[in-house]
Amino acid sequence: MNRPERTAIYPGSFDPVTLGHEDIARRGLHLADRVVVAVAARATQVKRPLFSVEERVDMLERVFRDDEDVLVRSFDGLLVDFARSVGARLVLRGLRAVTDFEYELQMAQMNRELYPQLETVFLTPHPEYAFLSASLVREVSALGGDVSTFVSPTVLDRLRDRHG
Amino acid sequence: MNRPERTAIYPGSFDPVTLGHEDIARRGLHLADRVVVAVAARATQVKRPLFSVEERVDMLERVFRDDEDVLVRSFDGLLVDFARSVGARLVLRGLRAVTDFEYELQMAQMNRELYPQLETVFLTPHPEYAFLSASLVREVSALGGDVSTFVSPTVLDRLRDRHG
Amino acid sequence: MNRPERTAIYPGSFDPVTLGHEDIARRGLHLADRVVVAVAARATQVKRPLFSVEERVDMLERVFRDDEDVLVRSFDGLLVDFARSVGARLVLRGLRAVTDFEYELQMAQMNRELYPQLETVFLTPHPEYAFLSASLVREVSALGGDVSTFVSPTVLDRLRDRHG
Amino acid sequence: MNRPERTAIYPGSFDPVTLGHEDIARRGLHLADRVVVAVAARATQVKRPLFSVEERVDMLERVFRDDEDVLVRSFDGLLVDFARSVGARLVLRGLRAVTDFEYELQMAQMNRELYPQLETVFLTPHPEYAFLSASLVREVSALGGDVSTFVSPTVLDRLRDRHG
């Protein structure tokens, strides 16, 4: 049988990538043949990103260097345009909380309006990552807390460089 | 029978007015004889509005120019003071999501404390507008997306002017 | 000016009517000229009602005997059919909690599908009644607790008769 | 390239199947090569099902008779055992509301404990089906309401047979 390859995009700010993000991206391979981690260059949610787009892409590439079906890209316009450009019909999102859910539902419906063939699918985090968020990681790290159980070693190094 | 006229205010930022807002304002006439769309001049939720108060009022007036019982005003102080000034005892709000609900409930209770005769009533959006928000419209439009199914033509023109 | 009268229905099980229900029904007169409290005879949510429909109607009539614009009726079929039969275009509901909100939203959308001219409007409870529910009242009363601050004296008498 | 086929199961009571269920099952083909609609024989959520398992399976088979990659099966034990028996590593669920979300999240985590390779993925309903539920359809139909816009003609016939 000759089925078309399925590509999923996993969009986000990844400022920085957490172990929760890594988990979702890898599990995305259960439903797609290729997962493109899509770093939003024009982050509208995160007012002042801690890391530049280039730094965030670099950390992601190191984190996924042994996952050959996980690619990393940045994008600067509409998510639906980026999806079209890489031939993706699936958008992957992690759902932690009810408040996540409502924002994600709005985004999914909006993106469906803009590109009806694009399907947004939600995965649930592993319980040990359910409380993790990049903003909490940034906050704890900035205050000198130990975040070594929340991020990969390569990200930990960058956080230490940044926060001294 | 000689009943007093009922006036409802429909407050918001309307930056810009969406088809969802239009729907709620018109359906407000099911429970009031007159709906005053009240544009908050000192928007505390929206940090940097895309359109000035004057532009937002102007778009609303064009959108509702054929609805004789829908008026458009701006206000600059407390909502309860504005309500008193136009003789309104009803505040109209659209409820899309659970997170909306909680903020709205807080506001309704606070306003009841400040002006016990003021009743806040909630309407539910038509399902096709349930995912719509002015902030999503601004975001999609800024990135070059097509928002023609979310706003009236007059608003679409303004968004195109703004985002080039 | 000669405006048509507005009739709102306020449907529920009212098993039994609480002070929270009384508050919502009376505040409904802020947006309608007449409120019809509509007792669901075929209660699908409450498996075994504590009081018969006749008893529930009787308690409501006593509670609202001095409110000339609040009427009490029972109904046995679809809410939308009952609304048509009394010439009502407004359905009144109290919103206490997020879980209420979601069920209510589903019902409101379903009723809109069945009768597009029917508008469901939500009022928020007074904070002191926000935790009140008929099922909690039944439960506390059945266990011998004092519910005199949650229901009217006439309802209190009936609960005492029932629970000995 | 020679990839393994992906099978997803879409479990539920389907008492009866609604247009919302049909939509989710078909969209499941965006992420799996085959969707097995799995009818729970021992329905624990629905106390007294309106239709027998055989009737529910029969309605589903008629509804999906032209969708060659959608199969219909019933199952009587643990979902994870059924998933193993059909070689499925994906469970498909539709997410309408916050209250859905929490129950679904619990189930997904429990199933992950029982069968770590099983991934639960959530799809969002088309807005026009967002308020639909099988229990509302049963209730409205039982009271004589028109549900022709909520279910397929074959299901409509069965509901009319049942409710006279």
Add this chain to the structure above:
Amino acid sequence: MNRPERTAIYPGSFDPVTLGHEDIARRGLHLADRVVVAVAARATQVKRPLFSVEERVDMLERVFRDDEDVLVRSFDGLLVDFARSVGARLVLRGLRAVTDFEYELQMAQMNRELYPQLETVFLTPHPEYAFLSASLVREVSALGGDVSTFVSPTVLDRLRDRHG
């Protein structure tokens, strides 16, 4: 210093006690000198309990036999009366989910009305137990699933006896 002892009650159905319940009861000792696990004899939430009150008390006593400050009792009336009878001014509850939260909040406010000196305090579950509920345990066990990671060995034995 001579401070009064603090007693907390931890009420529930415990049908059966899970590792999540055990965790909450033991952590209750961080804020009270004594925790009384209070088994509701007249369970209103669980329609047909799987285990009798005596069986549930017996399992709890075995589970907490090495925790000298955790006592087990059953009660048959109002929670507030039971609290008074054991001299407790604290009610302990675990909060897993938003839907839990709303029901718990209603109960807490109702109990505060009935006994103003009674304080309800909420603890959050350890993430690995966040998805656990007694009803899921009963359901999975009844269908032959392995629940050995969700309950203590003594409870596991009883579940196996019950479900054959």
Add this chain to the structure above:
Amino acid sequence: MNRPERTAIYPGSFDPVTLGHEDIARRGLHLADRVVVAVAARATQVKRPLFSVEERVDMLERVFRDDEDVLVRSFDGLLVDFARSVGARLVLRGLRAVTDFEYELQMAQMNRELYPQLETVFLTPHPEYAFLSASLVREVSALGGDVSTFVSPTVLDRLRDRHG
């Protein structure tokens, strides 16, 4: 009997302290022998505080001057480090709404990771304070509204000084 003293911290921005905050702090003495109100100097949630840390501490000290077991401190780093420094094993939080709940749950789990002996406990507000928030108080006061029923007289004076 010689039990160790229990200290709880009650962290927040308190910009400014409301009657709801006062209520939670005092009720914290039901589960701890000492409550330390901990004013976050580096407020990450409140972008531009209305009052300086010194002013917020000063208002709190005046408000609690007759409560000998309520202390007021500011802190500038991680909450868990502050808790250790004052020997506290309890963190006290008030829970008003579902959206509060989710953020609080994330924080509680994160803090448990960072300091496993630290227990976060949640209290529910008195219904009359359930809608109160410091941000609403600031907003209403800034617009000239009367907030005398939401804050203590000493706070009211400061708000009037600030807003003229």
